[in-house]
Amino acid sequence: MEFAAKDFGIGKTQKFKDVYKMGETIGYGGISTTRKCQHRIAGQIRAVKVTKKEDLEMGDKKKLEQHIEILRDLDHPSICRVIDIFEDEKKYYFVSEYCSGGGLFDSLIKNQGFNEHASAKIMKQLLSAVCYLHNKHIAHRDIHPANIMFETNDSLDIKLLDFGNSRKMGP
Numbered sequence: 001m002e003f004a005a006k007d008f009g010i011g012k013t014q015k016f017k018d019v020y021k022m023g024e025t026i027g028y029g030g031i032s033t034t035r036k037c038q039h040r041i042a043g044q045i046r047a048v049k050v051t052k053k054e055d056l057e058m059g060d061k062k063k064l065e066q067h068i069e070i071l072r073d074l075d076h077p078s079i080c081r082v083i084d085i086f087e088d089e090k091k092y093y094f095v096s097e098y099c100s101g102g103g104l105f106d107s108l109i110k111n112q113g114f115n116e117h118a119s120a121k122i123m124k125q126l127l128s129a130v131c132y133l134h135n136k137h138i139a140h141r142d143i144h145p146a147n148i149m150f151e152t153n154d155s156l157d158i159k160l161l162d163f164g165n166s167r168k169m170g171p
Contacts, residue, residue, distance in 0.1 A: 101150025
């Protein structure tokens with residue numbers, strides 16, 4: 001599968017390691033690992049989801065293509081934006097915004113819930129993101145507190161992420 005420059009970021013002319021410096025592991029998924037990374041020139045901190053090609057089964061490759069097709073069209077303030085996609089001989093790299101505030105699930109456990117105002121603000125953003133997705137005929141299919149991150153530690157601004165199970169639906 002090839003990625004064109006028009007689809008994401010700088011395209012195929014550069015390799016992930018030439019553009020980003022790999023950092024610490026921040027999460028694990030079924031067939032991927034998420035790590036921090038830093039843009040070598042701009043210095044921006046991002047997250048990168050790394051998937052080994054050898055871990056993909058035939059059906060997974062088709063799902064990955066659908067995943068990329070969905071990510072290409074997403075632009076909403078409460079949805080984690082994919083910035084670049086790289087591919088080399090062994091891996092795929094999905095570079096996205098880094099949310100330093102941690103996950104909603106961890107915050108719920110640590111804070112033992114939120115007051116009514118905070119809960120309403122979080123829900124308004126989440127429902128806005130879901131409405132946006134549904135207007136684009138996309139079903140996320142995996143919304144739960146672990147897939148909702150806070151942009152920063154001192155903010156209630158959230159980002160919905162992990163579109164690995166999402167699907168395009170008919171009208």
